[in-house]
Amino acid sequence: MELLCIRQWISGLLPTVKKWLSAWCIKPVGGALVRQEPEYILLALMGSPLKKIMLCSSEKEIFSVEEQVMVQHSVIINNMIEDGSYNHEESKIPLDCVDSKTLKKVIDYCTHHTHHHNDNQEDLEAWDAQFLNVDSNGLYDLLMAANYLEIRNLLDLIYGTIKNMIKGKKIDEIRRIFNIKDHGFTPEEEEQNRKEYPHFY
Amino acid sequence: MSLRKVFRSRKFSKSFMEVNAAVAPKVEGGEKKEEAGEEGNAWSGMLPELLGEIIRRVEVEEEQWPQRQNVVACACVCKRWRDMTREIVGQPHNNGKITFPSCLRKPGPRELPNQCLIKRNKKTSTFYLYLALTPSFTDKGKFLLAARRYRFGTHTEYIISLDAEDLSQGSNAYVGKLSSDFLGTNFTIYDSQPPHAGAKPSSGRSSRRFASKQISPQVPAGNFEVGQVSYKFNLLKSRGPRRMVCSLKCPATPLGETSDITSLDGNKTNSKDQATPTCTVLKNKAPRWHEHLQCWCLNFHGRVTVASVKNFQLVATVDQSQPGGKGDEDTVLLQFGKVGDDTFTMDYRQPLSAFQAFAICLTSFGTKLACE
Numbered sequence: 001m002e003l004l005c006i007r008q009w010i011s012g013l014l015p016t017v018k019k020w021l022s023a024w025c026i027k028p029v030g031g032a033l034v035r036q037e038p039e040y041i042l043l044a045l046m047g048s049p050l051k052k053i054m055l056c057s058s059e060k061e062i063f064s065v066e067e068q069v070m071v072q073h074s075v076i077i078n079n080m081i082e083d084g085s086y087n088h089e090e091s092k093i094p095l096d097c098v099d100s101k102t103l104k105k106v107i108d109y110c111t112h113h114t115h116h117h118n119d120n121q122e123d124l125e126a127w128d129a130q131f132l133n134v135d136s137n138g139l140y141d142l143l144m145a146a147n148y149l150e151i152r153n154l155l156d157l158i159y160g161t162i163k164n165m166i167k168g169k170k171i172d173e174i175r176r177i178f179n180i181k182d183h184g185f186t187p188e189e190e191e192q193n194r195k196e197y198p199h200f201y
Numbered sequence: 202m203s204l205r206k207v208f209r210s211r212k213f214s215k216s217f218m219e220v221n222a223a224v225a226p227k228v229e230g231g232e233k234k235e236e237a238g239e240e241g242n243a244w245s246g247m248l249p250e251l252l253g254e255i256i257r258r259v260e261v262e263e264e265q266w267p268q269r270q271n272v273v274a275c276a277c278v279c280k281r282w283r284d285m286t287r288e289i290v291g292q293p294h295n296n297g298k299i300t301f302p303s304c305l306r307k308p309g310p311r312e313l314p315n316q317c318l319i320k321r322n323k324k325t326s327t328f329y330l331y332l333a334l335t336p337s338f339t340d341k342g343k344f345l346l347a348a349r350r351y352r353f354g355t356h357t358e359y360i361i362s363l364d365a366e367d368l369s370q371g372s373n374a375y376v377g378k379l380s381s382d383f384l385g386t387n388f389t390i391y392d393s394q395p396p397h398a399g400a401k402p403s404s405g406r407s408s409r410r411f412a413s414k415q416i417s418p419q420v421p422a423g424n425f426e427v428g429q430v431s432y433k434f435n436l437l438k439s440r441g442p443r444r445m446v447c448s449l450k451c452p453a454t455p456l457g458e459t460s461d462i463t464s465l466d467g468n469k470t471n472s473k474d475q476a477t478p479t480c481t482v483l484k485n486k487a488p489r490w491h492e493h494l495q496c497w498c499l500n501f502h503g504r505v506t507v508a509s510v511k512n513f514q515l516v517a518t519v520d521q522s523q524p525g526g527k528g529d530e531d532t533v534l535l536q537f538g539k540v541g542d543d544t545f546t547m548d549y550r551q552p553l554s555a556f557q558a559f560a561i562c563l564t565s566f567g568t569k570l571a572c573e
Contacts, residue, residue, distance in 0.1 A: 140243050147251060163258045167268075171277045178244035184280030193277050195373075196302070200274050 053077070054092035055107070057100040062092055065107050066114075073110040075150035097148060102141040105131070109154055132161050136178055171201050245279040252285050260289050264298065266334055266343035272300050297551060299332055302363050305345060305376070305555040306394065308522070314536070314550040316504070318342060319562060321543040326350040328566070329365060330547070330559045338506075338540045346376060346559050350567070357381045359563050361556065378424065379560050385567050386432040390560045391424035396450050400425050426450075428557060430564045442497050443510065445564075447483040449557055481552055482519035483534060483561075504546045505538025511545075511565040512538035522552045537562045 051067040067088075071078045077093065080086050086093065095103060109131060116124065132139065139158065146154040166174055175183065183190065194201055256275050263271045276286035290300045297310025309315050316333040318341065327349045331342040348361045349368040358381075364374035377392040391403065402423025428449035488497035496508065505512050515535040517528025535558050536548045549558035 136244070140247075143247075143251065147248075159254055159258055162255050163262070166255075166259055166275065167263070167271050169274070171274050174274060174278050178278075180242075180245045180279050182242070182245070183278065184245070192373075197270075197273060197277065200270060200277065 051088060053081070053086065053088070055103060056092045056094045057098055057103045058096050059100045061100040061103075063100075063103060063107055065111070069107075069110050069114045072114055073149075073151045073153070075152070077149065095145075095148070098145045099141065102138075102145045105138075105142060106145050106149065106151070106154070110151065113153070128157055132157065171197075245281050249285065252282065253289065256282065256285050257289050260286075260295070266299075266332060269298075269300055276301070299343070299345065299555065305363075306392070308551040308554055309549045309558070311551045314533075314548040315555065317345070317547040317549070317555070317558075319537075319545040319547055319559070321545070321566070323543065327368070328359075328563060330555070332555075333546075338544055338546065345555055348379070348559065348563055355383050357385065357567065359560075361560065361563075376556060377427070377560065379563050381564070381567070388430040388560075388564045389426055390428035390430070390449070390557065392427045392556070393424065395425050396427045428560070430561055432564075442488050443485070443513070444487075445485045445513065445515075447481075447515065447561055449481045449483070449553070480519060481517060481521060482528070483515040483517050486514040486516050486530075486533065501536060501538055504536060504548055505540060507539040507541070509539040513565065515561070517552075520552060535561060537565060 052064045053067045053070060055063045055065060055070070057063070067081060071081055080093070098106070112127060112131075113124075116127075132142075134142070139161065142154070143158045143162075146158060165177055169177070175181075185193065256272075259275055260272050263269045272286060272290065276283045276290075287301075289295070290298070290304075296308065297315060299305065299315070316336075318331045318333050318338065320329045320331070320341070322328070327347060329344065330346040330348075332345055334340065334342040344365060346361055346363060347365040347368055348359045351358045351360065359379040360368050360370060361376045361378060362368045362372065362374045363376055364372060367374055369375070370378070375393050377390065379388055379390055381388045395402075403426045428447060430445060430447045433444040433446070486499060488499045490496075491498045499505075499512065499514055501512070501514070513536075514533045516530045516532060517523075517534055518530065519526055520528035520534075523529060533548075534550055534553055537545060539545050545562070547558055547562050549555065553561075
């Protein structure tokens with residue numbers, strides 16, 4: 001409640017303070033240096049620290065993230081915070097099936113999209129394309145993590161990328177890209193497939 | 202409730218690294234992957250919901266050929282992808298779309314007909330069926346079926362095949378045949394696959410051997426009668442329009458359900474089909490005499506541009522896909538007509554399949570004694 005009033009007051013002051021704040025608004029968040037919007041800096045200056053939550057990867061590494069970043073993106077974490085099962089003083093959220101490397105990437109994604117949601121579409125898409133420039137193993141891990149944490153926009157992004165990796169490719173190439181060594185067809189079935197669609201292989 | 206419990210109670214899938222290391226984490230209510238240790242099983246063996254999402258997105262974007270080949274590619278990558286692709290292609294909203302060869306035996310779309318082209322090669326007596334990809338009559342489109350006419354002493358046969366080069370009954374690509382009587386007025390349509398469970402192959406005039414390279418050897422090899430087409434005598438009126446009647450054994454098109462999935466090679470029987478065959482009866486829509494133009498006219502909506510006695514439109518008098526079995530005599534289910542010297546259009550819709558429509562159109566070729 002208190003936070004809401006402060007935000008409204010700040011929004012009123014914003015045009016005046018934005019200028020002199022914008023020069024030195026840099027704050028480390030989630031392990032990366034991110035340009036902060038002036039509102040957050042003012043909040044920090046006024047002594048209302050942004051709430052953080054702790055996420056614990058399968059390798060037992062702890063990541064500290066702004067609560068509102070994760071709450072905005074992950075349905076699962078949002079539900080947990082809302083129903084009060086997370087205690088800010090003591091708890092850490094165990095994510096046993098997400099390893100550290102993937103969790104860090106997921107946090108990067110959520111953080112960037114929270115703080116840069118006002119950026120223009122092209123810049124965001126370029127950032128997303130760079131973000132998903134990973135090998136198929138990494139992509140698989142990201143897909144599993146996004147599904148587990150129920151991060152809708154990241155899931156949609158990954159599905160779109162996978163779909164583009166499939167489109168226009170020959171079948172042998174698809175198997176190579178996704179590292180599918182055992183296709184599960186009997187030799188006769190595979191031969192029949194190749195006879196029926198010679199141009200697709 | 203402890204946080205650990207909250208998370209463990211959710212269904213999840215192993216991460217890629219854990220799959221390859223053959224370590225099984227505790228899974229509650231989730232799928233256990235037995236193929237631990239196999240490289241690359243992560244993508245082939247992922248959660249069905251996720252795989253379904255991926256393939257659904259590919260399918261939705263690639264409705265038309267040639268891009269629809271991406272859907273076929275998904276079905277050939279591995280067994281699990283094939284199962285998921287067939288499930289998605291078999292969903293009701295995809296009815297009538299042509300993806301796999303097995304779709305040629307499935308009913309066409311409910312609303313708008315599939316527009317096809319038939320090209321005739323007079324020299325070789327061969328006919329080629331294409332799915333039109335553009336409205337132009339000169340662009341061929343996606344090849345679907347080919348048929349070749351063989352004349353015998355007392356009858357004529359058209360062999361229908363998936364392979365434009367191989368038009369023999371013995372090939373794997375053999376789909377069915379059309380057999381006509383001497384006068385060319387009564388035809389029987391045969392399918393190489395049983396139209397329903399328990400169907401018996403017809404005892405043909407000649408026993409033909411089929412290639413033994415079938416994926417499911419328990420499918421009986423033979424020809425199954427699936428329809429009849431007859432042209433009526435037109436003794437009094439010469440040069441008048443033909444009258445034709447077709448009766449087809451159609452698998453009932455359930456109003457809401459999907460029909461069962463057949464395998465990619467189209468050889469597996471559909472064991473869930475109903476035991477009693479249903480019948481569809483079609484007759485041609487009578488053209489009207491245009492006094493001013495002094496000719497018989499039918500409205501082909503621009504899809505037929507050359508006058509020909511071969512042109513026809515079929516409507517249903519008995520249609521099991523309609524409530525009460527009564528056909529809607531205003532809806533044209535099959536339309537066939539000439540647009541060029543050797544080019545014809547064929548538009549068909551539910552409950553007809555591409556194969557049935559093609560066979561019926563083939564009956565229109567060739568002279569019919571005592572009919573015109």
